[in-house]
Amino acid sequence: MTDKSQNPDLQDPGKLTQETVDHAQRLHEAETGADANWDTMARDDASRDESIEPATVIDGTPVGEGPAGRRPTNAELELESQRLEHTEVKRISYAGLIARRFFRQKSAVAGLTILAVLALLAIFGPMISPYDYTDPDFAALSVAPSAEHWFGTDSGGLDLFACVVHGLGRSLVIGISYALITTVLAAIIGTAIAYARGIWEKIGMWCLDMLLVIPSFLLVAMIVRATSGGTGWLMLIFGLSAFGWIGYARTLRTMALSLRERDYVKAAKYMGVSPFTIIVRHLIPNLGSILIIDTVLGVISGINSETAYSFLGLGIKVPDTSLGYILSQGSSAMLTAPWVVLIPSIVLIVLCVSMQLIGDGLRDAFDPYSRAAGNVEEEAEDATPGPEKLAEHDI
Amino acid sequence: MARFLTYVAKRVINYAVMIFVATSLTFFLASAFMSPRSNYESRTPRPPQESIEQSLTANNLNDKTPIMERYTTWLKGIVTEFDWGNSPTGTSVNSEISQRIGASVKLMLLSTVLSIVIGVGLGVYTAQRQYQWQDRLWGGVAALFLTVPTVVLAILIVFFAIEINSASGMRIFYVTGLSSYTGDNVLLAFLDFLQHILLPTIVLTIISAVGYHVNQRTYLLDEMHADYVRTARAKGLTKKQAIRKHALRASLIPTSVNVAFSIAGIFTGAVMTEKIFAIHGLGEYFINCINNNDIYGSVAVAAFSGVCTLVGALLADLFAAALDPRIKMS
Numbered sequence: 195m196t197d198k199s200q201n202p203d204l205q206d207p208g209k210l211t212q213e214t215v216d217h218a219q220r221l222h223e224a225e226t227g228a229d230a231n232w233d234t235m236a237r238d239d240a241s242r243d244e245s246i247e248p249a250t251v252i253d254g255t256p257v258g259e260g261p262a263g264r265r266p267t268n269a270e271l272e273l274e275s276q277r278l279e280h281t282e283v284k285r286i287s288y289a290g291l292i293a294r295r296f297f298r299q300k301s302a303v304a305g306l307t308i309l310a311v312l313a314l315l316a317i318f319g320p321m322i323s324p325y326d327y328t329d330p331d332f333a334a335l336s337v338a339p340s341a342e343h344w345f346g347t348d349s350g351g352l353d354l355f356a357c358v359v360h361g362l363g364r365s366l367v368i369g370i371s372y373a374l375i376t377t378v379l380a381a382i383i384g385t386a387i388a389y390a391r392g393i394w395e396k397i398g399m400w401c402l403d404m405l406l407v408i409p410s411f412l413l414v415a416m417i418v419r420a421t422s423g424g425t426g427w428l429m430l431i432f433g434l435s436a437f438g439w440i441g442y443a444r445t446l447r448t449m450a451l452s453l454r455e456r457d458y459v460k461a462a463k464y465m466g467v468s469p470f471t472i473i474v475r476h477l478i479p480n481l482g483s484i485l486i487i488d489t490v491l492g493v494i495s496g497i498n499s500e501t502a503y504s505f506l507g508l509g510i511k512v513p514d515t516s517l518g519y520i521l522s523q524g525s526s527a528m529l530t531a532p533w534v535v536l537i538p539s540i541v542l543i544v545l546c547v548s549m550q551l552i553g554d555g556l557r558d559a560f561d562p563y564s565r566a567a568g569n570v571e572e573e574a575e576d577a578t579p580g581p582e583k584l585a586e587h588d589i
Numbered sequence: 590m591a592r593f594l595t596y597v598a599k600r601v602i603n604y605a606v607m608i609f610v611a612t613s614l615t616f617f618l619a620s621a622f623m624s625p626r627s628n629y630e631s632r633t634p635r636p637p638q639e640s641i642e643q644s645l646t647a648n649n650l651n652d653k654t655p656i657m658e659r660y661t662t663w664l665k666g667i668v669t670e671f672d673w674g675n676s677p678t679g680t681s682v683n684s685e686i687s688q689r690i691g692a693s694v695k696l697m698l699l700s701t702v703l704s705i706v707i708g709v710g711l712g713v714y715t716a717q718r719q720y721q722w723q724d725r726l727w728g729g730v731a732a733l734f735l736t737v738p739t740v741v742l743a744i745l746i747v748f749f750a751i752e753i754n755s756a757s758g759m760r761i762f763y764v765t766g767l768s769s770y771t772g773d774n775v776l777l778a779f780l781d782f783l784q785h786i787l788l789p790t791i792v793l794t795i796i797s798a799v800g801y802h803v804n805q806r807t808y809l810l811d812e813m814h815a816d817y818v819r820t821a822r823a824k825g826l827t828k829k830q831a832i833r834k835h836a837l838r839a840s841l842i843p844t845s846v847n848v849a850f851s852i853a854g855i856f857t858g859a860v861m862t863e864k865i866f867a868i869h870g871l872g873e874y875f876i877n878c879i880n881n882n883d884i885y886g887s888v889a890v891a892a893f894s895g896v897c898t899l900v901g902a903l904l905a906d907l908f909a910a911a912l913d914p915r916i917k918m919s
Contacts, residue, residue: 400607403607404607404610406898407607407611408611408891408892408895408898409857409891409898412615412875412891413615413618413891415875416619416879416887417618417622419622419623419879419880494736497738498738498739501740501741502738502739502740502861505740505861505864506860506876507876507880508876508879518740521740525744525865528744528748528751529755532748535744535748536748542737542738542741543736543737543738546737547733549736550736
């Protein structure tokens, strides 16, 4: 009965209880017939019983309730399955479960579709574009979008479609690498500081605070201004990542504070497992869902920063181009050629909103209570269904 | 009281050490990544080598001097005369910064006050209507503004302002600078100032009000579900009374911490907004420093922001101590 948690120690018991509950609810809602496709999760009887009561009372989202006014629990579903002579209950992996919950949400699927379209545009756009983003068409300066130039041209005669598609690729690459690098750095350093305890924890926190004293915007600007031409975007990724992880590491350290007290961490420690292995194998995986969500949302802040620096003339410069750079060029001719500003703006907004939709979808997929509770930090500190969930109705 | 003073003194000393280390780090970073020499070498006609060396040395910017020597000279200047050094062209950093603080404060003051009032107000309003349409509407608006890049937001606002200007045939909004009126009429001068400050204020207010809104909503919801509010309700207070007298108070403590930091932020200005609206404040100065290889200018701006941040942190500690009885007790 331990199919779900191949590593039982890596799962948070409080969360699992909730998932069982949520799971049963959604199952009932999704599959009204007695289909054999049960993705129930195994629980020992004691914890199942505990989860039943709050499930019937809490009920945060108004979805299909039975005539009795309450949802069947996991146990009841399994009983029903047996009654209908399905001898076996199918179970799915954790990742499969998350994927299922993710794809059940229309907005998340929409976000993923938009992102896929944008990514395809960034990859194949340069191939289908008749012009290159570096060679200007002097016969057509500042022309409006037409069949010849799909997005029009800027005042220098550069084809805007080619520029936007190239800039979109740059934004995606910078945003994604920034998010991945900062998440890895922040996860390792944040949990390491929490795990170190004592004087090392104090020193680590002091260093983080000290690095946060100077706004990182200023420090990043100093590094990336030295960039030049073609390889500028690599330098921009480096600069952004070098100072982007600090505040995030601080948050993750707070979250790791409760994890370090867990029995499995102690057990590993006294079995002689090295601190680094404990951090990588036991602490970080337990922040997994938060890390995945924040990586997706981190892409937005990466794109945001890239746009800001390039707009200020500090990030990506000619001969390379990016959405922020196009915006800065277009902002000087807003009256005569508004499309130079509007098109990259729309692309940026669509890109960021799609990432946000995916992030929200993942958040709801990972934690069924997130819709009710608010932001991620809060849930990490409070994984058990606390009194506030029950109190929702009586205030 | 004495215990409180020692606590504050300890904090101040700790922060002073932090500032010192952080500023020194910035100094070395800036010296490594910026080359004032290139300012002179790229001039046409190229000045003679000797004069380049001479002007660099005169401003303590010569990269042929060992870095530790430049560092001690610079540090000595600050400690003895509070002189933060010179730009590569020889102008004093002190005078540049003191000229520009005024513009930044003018720009930030109004938007900071507005964003706190609007953001906290919306947060309280939506928290009381959790999951109703008002909450969903404002939540959606907040999510959109949080996602849209600042640059795009500012540019679109400028774009629509220009459209309105040309549609009405009048200059209702000015999109650059802080004033353009040169006469003596105080009323007209004030009107002119308002026309200039309106758009940047809208941009800055939207950006920071969204943060206050989302946070205040979460804080108040947390408190509304706390046991003591339920007790108050059980004693017979209405929902509104319980929120106003009990939950709201407690939920304002974390908000006051944010307020403390944004008070400090008034003086540091806003880089993006100042750049887009051509306001000559500290944010724009920093960008100019970076672009002109002005090592001491950038370090001074960084140090000034650092001081403001830590003053904000200290204020936050004091606010929390004043508002939260639990802190006083311990």
